[in-house]
Amino acid sequence: GQQLNQSPQSMFIQEGEDVSMNCTSSSIFNTWLWYKQDPGEGPVLLIALYKAGELTSNGRLTAQFGITRKDSFLNISASIPSDVGIYFCAGQLTGNQFYFGTGTSLTVIP
Amino acid sequence: NAGVTQTPKFQVLKTGQSMTLQCAQDMNHNSMYWYRQDPGMGLRLIYYSASEGTTDKGEVPNGYNVSRLNKREFSLRLESAAPSQTSVYFCASSQPDNEQFFGPGTRLTVL
Numbered sequence A: 001g002q003q004l005n006q007s008p009q010s011m012f013i014q015e016g017e018d019v020s021m022n023c024t025s026s027s028i029f030n031t032w033l034w035y036k037q038d039p040g041e042g043p044v045l046l047i048a049l050y051k052a053g054e055l056t057s058n059g060r061l062t063a064q065f066g067i068t069r070k071d072s073f074l075n076i077s078a079s080i081p082s083d084v085g086i087y088f089c090a091g092q093l094t095g096n097q098f099y100f101g102t103g104t105s106l107t108v109i110p
Numbered sequence B: 001n002a003g004v005t006q007t008p009k010f011q012v013l014k015t016g017q018s019m020t021l022q023c024a025q026d027m028n029h030n031s032m033y034w035y036r037q038d039p040g041m042g043l044r045l046i047y048y049s050a051s052e053g054t055t056d057k058g059e060v061p062n063g064y065n066v067s068r069l070n071k072r073e074f075s076l077r078l079e080s081a082a083p084s085q086t087s088v089y090f091c092a093s094s095q096p097d098n099e100q101f102f103g104p105g106t107r108l109t110v111l
Helices: none
Strands: A004-007 A010-014 A019-025 A031-037 A044-049 A055-058 A061-065 A071-076 A085-092 A098-100 A104-109 B004-007 B010-013 B019-025 B031-037 B043-049 B065-068 B074-078 B087-094 B106-110
Touching (some): A010 A019, A019 A085, A031 A061, A031 A071, A044 A055, A071 A085, A098 B043, B004 B087, B010 B019, B019 B031, B019 B106, B031 B074, B043 B065, B043 B074, B074 B087
Parallel strands (some): A010 A104
Antiparallel strands (some): A004 A019, A019 A071, A031 A044, A031 A085, A055 A061, A061 A071, A085 A098, B004 B019, B019 B074, B031 B043, B065 B074, B087 B106
16 A cells, blocks of 8 residues: 655654644645544644645644645644544545555643 | 444454354445455555455455445454454455545454
8 A cells, every 4th residue: 555654753842832844745636635643533634735835723733735746744733631632634635545555643731 | 423433342252163253334435345464564465455346355365255245334244264364354444545544443353
């Protein structure tokens, strides 16, 4: 299957700091998605990106669809304790073909 | 709107036992999916159904069967469970070419 390389694997940050994570692929995707998963729950969609170069914000979250269509990044500004969780990127080729990164585990230290 | 619901939430099986995981969505989505999530491996697609009446294999289909019972429901069956199938199973749904919405997961342990 397709490989999505997500980095970093884990992050430990102080409350109030900004966070940046990214996802790269050897394949071109039509859509990039970012999800957050809380312990014991299913992934919840944060941001969806549909066009190369697109920059989209959702509150303190900002994500970009890379120009080459092979990468995407997610920034979280002014982190708070409830940002703790695992963040997944996902790339969509067409229709029903979704591929997921291995996740970035975020810990926010109050 | 309940979104995507899954039952059961937890299950323990012995090797060789069978079981069916249930999934239902109330968003009128055409497409439904089953994933498994293992530590350090992200989500891997087991099977998907692009529309009612159709199913297709994903990345890791061996040892599983699925049924798209109607537009709302998509079940995953383990005929003879193995320890390697210990995992967290997620169901998802979407409209074609749109983002997926996930259920809360079923945590399965096979002894």
